[in-house]
Amino acid sequence: MISANSASAEKWNLRLYTAGQSPKSLAALANLKRVCDEHLAGRYTIEVVDLLKNPRLAKDDQIVAIPTLVRKLPEPLRRLVGDLSDTERTLVGLQLRPRS
C-alpha cells in the first residue's frame, strides 16, 4: 500500500471517465479536484475522458459505470466508481489513507 509519506514524492496521473456534463460527472470532477488540491497539491494531473463523445475509449480501462476514476500512476492501477462524494472513501480508494 502507498502510504501518505511514500506518496509525497510521486506524480499522480488520474483519469476520470465522464458522460458529458451529467450531474454525477460534474460532481465527480469537482470532488476529485478538491481532494487532489488538499492532498496532492502540485503533484497530480487529471485527464477527463468524455465517453459520450467517444464511447470506444471505455474499453481501455474496462469502464462499466460512469463516472469512474482510474488511478493510472502510481501503480497499481485502481478504479473508483461513483461521484466521489464520500471523501473518506475516496482517500482510502486512492490509497492516500489506510483502510480502517
Place this chain on the structure above:
Amino acid sequence: METVNPTLENELQHLRERLQEAEEMHRAISHGEVDAFVVGPGGNGRVLLLANAYQRYRQLVERMQQGAVTATPDGQILFANQRFADMLDVPLAQMYTAPLESYVGLGDRARLSRFLMLSARDSRIEVELARRDGSSIPIRLSVASFADGYATVLVTDLRPMQWPSLAVGALDSIRTSVEKLNRSLAGDAAARDTLRDISEEINGLARMIDQMLDVEAMGGPRK
C-alpha cells in the same frame, strides 16, 4: 510450517481486488452515485444515460424560447417542447408520435420529408407552420443533432426577424406622405419646419432599423 504456492497467492490477491472493485461498484450504483453505463460488447460500447442525467437539459429545453422537436426519419414526433406546442396552439401531449408534416403547409411537406431523411448537422430549411386556427407562421428548422436516425431540430419563429423589414416599409410609406404634404404646404413656413422635424425623426428611426439589420446579419446569414 505450511508454505503457500506463490502463484495461488497472487491469484488470490488478484481475485480479492476484483471482488473489492465489484463490491465498490455495487455500492456506488445502489447509492445513486452513477448516472450512466457503458453497454455493448468490446470496443463497440455505447453510453446509456439514466433519466436523471438528462434532467437539467430537459428543463432548459422545456423553458427555452425556441421550439425543439425530435423526429424519426419518417417524420414522427418523438419529443417536442412546450414552445413548439405554443407556436402551433396544439396541446403538447397530442403531438407525440404525430407526423411532423401534418403541422407544416401542404406545399412544404415534400421538402420537409427530404430534410428529415437527409438531415445533417447545421442543415436548415424554412417552411410555413400551419396553425390550428388556419393561420401560418414562417419558421426555420435547423438540425441541432442527428443520432441513431433521429433528428433533433430547433424551430425558430421568423416573424420577429421580418419585423424590421416591415417597419422599414412602413417608414418609407410615411416618408412619401410627408414629402407630399411638404409640397402642398409650400407657403407655410411653420408647418414646413414641423414636417422637417418629423422627417428627421423618420430618418433616425430608419437608420436605427438598418443598424439592427446589420447586427442580425453579423449574427448569421439571413436566408
